Amino acid sequence: MLIAYNNRQQLFLPYQYTRNALQRYRRQMKFFCPQCLEPVQLKIGHYNIPHFAHLTKNNCSQLFAEGESKLHLHGKIQLFEWLKKLGHKVELEPFLKKLFQRPDLLVIIDDNHFALEFQCSTISHEKWQQRTAGYEKNCIQAIWLFQTPQSKDTFNGIRKISIPPLLQKAFVTTTTGLPYLMTYNAKTAHFIYWTNLLHVHGHTFIGKVQEIAIDKQRFPFYTPKRISHDEFQLYWQLYKQSSRQFAYGRLLHSKKGVQDSFLRNCYELQLSPTAMPSYIGIPVKEGTAIALFASEWQMMLLHFCKQLNHQPYELSKIQIQKFLRQHHLEVTEQAVRVIQHYGQLLKSMKQENGLLEICEQVYVHLFAIATIY
Ligand SMILES: [Zn+2]
Numbered sequence: 001m002l003i004a005y006n007n008r009q010q011l012f013l014p015y016q017y018t019r020n021a022l023q024r025y026r027r028q029m030k031f032f033c034p035q036c037l038e039p040v041q042l043k044i045g046h047y048n049i050p051h052f053a054h055l056t057k058n059n060c061s062q063l064f065a066e067g068e069s070k071l072h073l074h075g076k077i078q079l080f081e082w083l084k085k086l087g088h089k090v091e092l093e094p095f096l097k098k099l100f101q102r103p104d105l106l107v108i109i110d111d112n113h114f115a116l117e118f119q120c121s122t123i124s125h126e127k128w129q130q131r132t133a134g135y136e137k138n139c140i141q142a143i144w145l146f147q148t149p150q151s152k153d154t155f156n157g158i159r160k161i162s163i164p165p166l167l168q169k170a171f172v173t174t175t176t177g178l179p180y181l182m183t184y185n186a187k188t189a190h191f192i193y194w195t196n197l198l199h200v201h202g203h204t205f206i207g208k209v210q211e212i213a214i215d216k217q218r219f220p221f222y223t224p225k226r227i228s229h230d231e232f233q234l235y236w237q238l239y240k241q242s243s244r245q246f247a248y249g250r251l252l253h254s255k256k257g258v259q260d261s262f263l264r265n266c267y268e269l270q271l272s273p274t275a276m277p278s279y280i281g282i283p284v285k286e287g288t289a290i291a292l293f294a295s296e297w298q299m300m301l302l303h304f305c306k307q308l309n310h311q312p313y314e315l316s317k318i319q320i321q322k323f324l325r326q327h328h329l330e331v332t333e334q335a336v337r338v339i340q341h342y343g344q345l346l347k348s349m350k351q352e353n354g355l356l357e358i359c360e361q362v363y364v365h366l367f368a369i370a371t372i373y
Pocket residue numbers: 033034035036037038054060061
């Protein structure tokens with residue numbers, strides 16, 4: 001932790017002092033945890049930022065991760081200083097007695113309270129939900145800001161990106177329905193946006209990456225704009241390229257031959273896996289619920305429909321669930337909706353009778369009127 005009471009009952013922030021001054025204070029003062037009020041030790045290492053640690057392990061030290069990384073301490077200070085500079089009322093690591101929680105930062109703007117959590121380590125989904133619920137119950141808006149993953153080289157532009165599952169849970173949606181992710185890189189003091197996310201398969205997305213230096217950011221944070229038609233052309237190229245690579249990979253590497261349900265379905269529908277008709281392999285809303293490539297599950301769905309002599313948009317919810325189970329896909333409400341979205345898209349394409357190019361239709365479906373996401 002970055003803050004503690006001194007023996008004069010004042011909150012003490014060691015990072016604001018020089019090492020020499022801190023060594024003097026350490027001899028002169030006693031420090032206490034703002035939460036459990038037990039004595040804490042001021043640590044002035046060469047490597048880490050000066051901080052406090054409980055002298056003895058207790059409930060408190062376990063509740064609030066003691067071994068905070070250098071990056072976490074750095075990030076907290078950067079964010080704290082930045083919010084102060086913007087003129088907001090902000091508290092560092094305030095202990096909220098009523099909730100028994102201690103956010104990294106608490107920002108107060110008029111009557112609105114925001115708890116800002118800068119997360120550098122992984123956190124279980126339960127703990128995350130539990131803490132968020134605690135804040136929300138007390139009319140505090142929880143904001144989870146994750147440290148930018150190290151593997152991410154963050155050049156700006158439209159490209160294929162891999163987003164770990166934990167960060168996928170941190171997706172936010174703009175008021176116009178665009179899903180995006182924002183992380184903070186404490187090493188470079190930049191916010192990174194991954195916007196207009198389009199699911200390809202598994203944890204792979206196509207997105208627009210934008211970086212913003214902390215001193216250019218505002219609070220509440222900037223929300224991204226949707227991409228233009230022209231930008232979507234690039235998305236479409238990348239998307240089609242990935243689908244083609246997937247199909248070739250299947251053909252080349254599948255030693256299972258007819259055992260491969262995708263290839264078998266292609267064969268039975270008399271379609272070439274590498275030259276799919278335009279209505280197979282279309283990205284749809286909420287597509288993350290099905291981890292496969294769209295071309296793969298859509299092919300299997302059309303095969304499933306052919307056996308039932310149905311159109312995809314005629315499938316009942318129970319039939320959709322049966323389809324998902326049959327192909328060992330996770331049966332969730334969202335996965336059912338993904339298939340319904342696809343059915344509706346096919347229906348509208350039939351009605352429009354090729355009036356619009358498919359790329360244009362997908363753009364409209366995903367981004368231009370993305371309000372249902
Ligand atoms: Zn304590």
